[in-house]
Amino acid sequence: MTKQFEHPLPNSEGYFGEYGGSFIPPELQAVMDDINQAYQDIRQDPSFVAELTRLYQHYVGRPSPIFHAQHLSEKYGCDIYLKREDLNHTGAHKINHCLGEVLLAKKMGKTKVIAETGAGQHGVALATAAALLGLECDIHMGEVDIAKEHPNVVRMRILGANVIAATHGRKTLKEAVDSAFEAYLADPHTQLYAIGSVVGPHPFPMMVRDFQSIIGIEAREQFQAMTGQLPDNLVACVGGGSNAMGLFSAFLEDDSVAMHGCEPAGRGLEQVGEHAATLSKGVPGTMHGFHSYMLKDEQGEPQEVYSVASGLDYPSVGPQHAYLKDLGRVKYGVVSDEEAIAAFFELSRLEGIIPAIESAHAVAHAINLAKQGTRGSILINLSGRGDKDIDFVVENYGKQYGIASLL
Known part of the structure; x- marks a missing residue:
């Protein structure tokens, strides 16, 4: 094994x-x-295991590289790296x-x-x-x-x-x-x-x-080969939580590595049905066959949720994330729609990488950590690319970012 x-x-x-x-x-x-x-x-x-490994290497294109985002790093005063899951065949983890x-x-x-x-x-x-x-x-x-x-x-x-x-x-x-x-x-x-x-x-x-843990296994080896040490911080977006668990799983025993998951604050945490911040605002509950944190309505049923990122608007979260939250091993924060879209454009224009809106939440959270004084290295799991999102982003945010007139 x-x-x-x-x-x-x-x-x-x-x-x-x-x-x-x-x-x-x-x-x-x-x-x-x-x-x-x-x-x-x-x-x-x-x-x-051999067949899966063969497909990862020759079909998916693994290992996915780690990229030092130099312009983001210079702007925010810490070394920001991207685990490029967006380069996988099909465009995501x-x-x-x-x-x-x-x-x-x-x-x-x-x-x-x-x-x-x-x-x-x-x-x-x-x-x-x-x-x-x-x-x-x-x-x-x-x-x-x-x-x-x-x-x-x-x-x-x-x-x-x-x-x-x-x-x-x-x-x-x-x-x-x-x-x-x-x-x-x-x-x-x-x-x-x-x-x-x-x-x-x-x-x-x-x-x-287990299948997603290939992300963390690769990242651990790659980051040490690039820098001679482990990353100081890991950041990943969390809806159900697969890309985050894929990255975090290889570092759980490394006390020197801080881990940060970010959930969608949507249009605001205080507005019921306008966010999907399960770990931040939810309570333990059972839905879809498992017990974890859950956003509940007044009847105890799954609450309506929302996020600008279609892959993050889920009213529960993976049970291992709930466990890691209670342990305090991973810190879970939130990112609003506006912050995610701003990060979407910032990564695109500073590094030439258009991220999925889901992944833009992680980029935004890393930027927020840097603004709050986090230093050292930050490794972001860039879980997907933004091809799927460009029409939606331009239609809804293009004018704000100066591109609507080009359509």
């Missing part, structure tokens, strides 16, 4: 401290137990776990993979992996996000995926998860629900974390 699959948590029942577990109907639990057993088998199978999940589905004899997607990056990555490995693919996506992330919807359809609109509620990520779960409950035997983050019932928070 490689370092990618060696982690002390969760326990055998899928708990990170008091968070995690599996809260699903008994008939579905039997299916989940089969998935867990199949995963435990393949993670120790040298042929599976999501391909790391999608390849693993589709390989697992194929080894289990499944004929279809299904998933939810918010920004569309997970949907594109899963459609890509399914096309490569010969499985059918259904992607559930909120109707609002289908309109907002049109380029990714087109990519999914070109790749052969069936895109299914979630038309209830706010028609965004939470509703897409609801829709995908309903479809999975209808037939959990021939299809695998390839969950898109470190959320859901056990074993998915563990499994997605």
